[in-house]
Amino acid sequence: MTETDGYILIALFALPLGVALLLMLLPSRERSALMAITGLSSLVLFGLSVYIFARYDYTSTEQFQGVVAWTWLENVGFLGERGIQFKVGLDGIGSAMVLLTGIVILAGTWVSWKIQRRTKDFFILLYVLVGGVYGTFVMLDMFFFFLMYETSLLPMYLLIAVWGSTRKQYGAMKLMMMLLAASILIFTGIFAIFTEAGVGTFDMEVLYAAEYSTTMQKIFFPMIALGCGTLGGMFPFHSWSPDGHAAAPTAVSMLHAGVLMKVGAFGIIRLGIQVLPEGAVYWGPALITVGIVAALYGAISALQQTDMKLMSGFSSVSHMGYVFVGLGTMNVIGMTGAVLQMFAHGIMTALFFLLIGGIYDQAHNRDITNFSGMAKQMPLWAIFFIIGSLASLGLPGLSGFIAELHIFVGAFRSYPVVGGLAILTAAITTTYLIRMGAQVFFGELSPRWTGLKELTWMERAGATVLVLSILALGLWPAPWIDRIATTLAQTIPGVSL
């Protein structure tokens, strides 16, 4: 990657924020203009994300590429040289996350055109959220990282409370309170890192190179991990997630479970493991314990859910548990698996929410036990859903397997029992997904639903993009693995192979 590509990194978050601004100026009744602007910008963002992913050069010894920086504040107050900079750059993990965001926003934009009420305002908030997400993935300054992180969270409240369903006020408030409380931990952690490094800068590259005492690392790593982990749906601070997802509108659920939860896990890597590796090693077993408990807990909770969205929400808790297991292994295989799982889960959960939205919008019902034989009425819907389920339960050839395999293997290297339990979780996942599939898609069509229509063309297009991504990662994972594994091996001191 060259410096020019660095400006593309800036464009990744400047474009959605700019689109949000532009939409504010647009009269609400200009619906076709709105669709043109958002459609075009989602395509551009997708294209740029793919381009950035492809351009990231994993053979280079430089792990942060496309670095562009301007100093914003220096030598004032407690800030030293290069105090706060507007600095962007990308590593292999970030490149995978950028690609994920590009895919999910493409599909998410298409399905959101269905929204009839205050469509313009919805898109303004959605694009602010997307800008924040992209910004978090590319920022190399902790100040701006945190700024972008918060930017991606705040629109959630309105998006759920205004456009949501069921207990939307409750879900939105709970989500916001828990995530903001967690942000305080992150904020404290960032300042502890800043102070301990003692060089007066928030520049991540400088902070990565700085020395931190072991005690400090042991104290502050768990703060970062908890703070970011809450956004990642870490047990037992996950309870915002199923309720939040159940209440959120389709595209918000997609972006939220698909991308925002990954921002949480990404934060653990960026602020936690890469900066405080000793702390990460020390707390690794705890992270693994929390992760495996979450994986089992989420899966078992999902067994008896009848609301499709709640089931998917608990499934997310379970799958994100794998991410924490992978991160806690502190070896390259397991951690590569964690990042792969972030990507894989992001895609498939976005697919699930897209599809659940596709039925809920017409049927105003998403109770599993109320459906049967839907493969007859909505065959495409059923096929997409089954592919998503198979990916989720770890069928080889689809995205979930490749991620989970790495996590299993990584876990087995240090903790065989955890590895065994993680594989067992896959069997429980199979049980709830196949039970649901057999109930909803198979059997005789219930006459109540003969009026339902197949997915709209936009939903089909979005689901196709997501399914193709699932197949791409599942069948040819090398591009992802090369980028992720080299970055992990080179940027984290003390990580074992």
Added chain:
Amino acid sequence: MPMDQAWLLIAVPAVTFVLVALLNPVLPRRGDLIVVLALASVVLMGLGIIADFTGYFRGGLFTPEGANVFGFDWINIGQGLFVIQFDTYVDGITVVMISVVSIVALMVAVYSMSYMHGEPRYGWYFALLSLFATAMLALVLSGNLLLLYFAWEGVGLASFLLIGFYWERQSAAEAAKKAFITTRIGDVGLLIGIVLLWRQAGTFNIQEIINFAEAGGFSNTYLTVAMLFLFAGAVGKSAQFPLHVWLPDAMEGPTPVSALIHAATMVVAGVYLVARMMPVFDLVPVARDYVLYTGLVTAVMAATQGLVTSDIKRVLAFSTVSQLGFMFVALGLGNVTAAMFHLFTHAFFKALLFLGSGSVIHATHHQEVDQLGGLRHKMPITTATFIIGSMALAGVIPLAGFWSKDEILHAAMTDGPLPVYLLLAGSAVLTAIYTTRLVLLTFFGEPKDHHAYEHAHESPALITGPLVILATLATVSGFVVFSSVGRMLGFPGGIGEVVFTHEPHAFVFDIVFAGTAVASALAGIGIGIAYWKGDAMRAVRARQWAPELHALLVNRYYLDDLYQAVIDRVVLGLGNVVALFDKRVVNESGVDGGAQTVSWFGMRLKFLQTGRIPNYALAMAVGVVVLAVMALQSA
């Protein structure tokens, strides 16, 4: 065709699958001919590979060594730390599997052109057949355990989709679900086993793992545990006790699929896996004994269930489970040759029996033996081929099943403890009895449903053709045991010296032993004839003779009920408990409780803000006093 192009066997059906799955609505005849042609080319290529392996074109220079053909790195982390290769491996075991899979798949595809004619989703059906062929061939050609697992799950998926092919039927939906979840439980074990082996050996390559194990790289306990986990996968896929419950229900799928997947190929994947890993199993006698007794229990148990089942396909399903048990017994005794030989012959005669039963179902629309009978007048070809298949299954000399079952019984006699032999020989007699019962009730005696009988007719050539070919194979395929036949085909020494080069196994024909086996098979047939004589009323009488025993067998030893109870009470119960815990404790007490606590304090504390000057003055005064006291104390 040279062995290093074996990957084409996987690629051709894979491309066919994608093509037919996506384009079948616009393809001529929904793409069935494309699938048939692809599978025919697989048969030809398979023959080429076999010829290359046996050195047929190289002047018979037979070197029965396996060849690991390098593929490509699918995943490579840390320059060789974690590598998954997609490579192929061809040896005697592979060759047996290729011939079975390719021939039966082609027969089934041809048969299906008539059998499935006019069904909805006809093109999708053929797409699934090629998906299955892709995965199954990848499974047997794979040189490493991870690609094997990949294919293992692939055949499971194809099986799931085909069992649930008539998904509008609730029973088919249930059966597909049961099959997928049950085998998946075994697969968990398989994956754990694979990763455990990798953990020590650092490779997924099967030959490297074998070498590593033989060099003493694993501790004995570790290896035993790993191999038992690995075997769990075989137990699930090959429907062995206690995970055998899915296979009888899998008969909800279209009959040709039962012949291909649930009789001849996929269900023998477990046998293949254990045979493939036999050098490692040999190192851990405990694990090998476990294989032996699993096979024995299954063989006996399923044979008894075959006696009372009335659905023609389910009788055959129990028979398959039982025969797979025979193969595992052979493997447990370390006799790979006998197991693979029985796998080979069983594939042909069992596929024949299934396709024959399909022909009956096609003609009568009945599959309960209580409603059939007398069909020999109407369906001569089906009857004749079915009888050949049955006699091969019962073990009548000189049909194929005799030779292979004889090998297994002989191994049990010479290598195993006596009770193993006796139980196995006992279930061989039971096999002859239930097979005879099936033939008599279906084809002989008086028709029980006259309406169906009147309308019955012989099936068309696309159905009887494969039946005749398979009947021929069921007759002659046992002869490969002779070295003269082997020499004719390009490998001297017969099948015994091709399959498992670790322990070449010369064929011995013990006239007394073989005589006993034939006599017991004939005795079984005799008992069957004497008892049933094609009379359905006898079946009712059997029920009255020992109602408890009959109920036990008909209810499949109550295992299905037990599992259902465990799932309903324990697993789903646990799901309810955890979900309730999450709702009440984590959410309502923890999260909402936290919020309510804060709000409670807020409600109380807000009254401090009274807006009255005297209150604030009082508070300030108290503060001053406290500070003064503290200052005085420190001074």
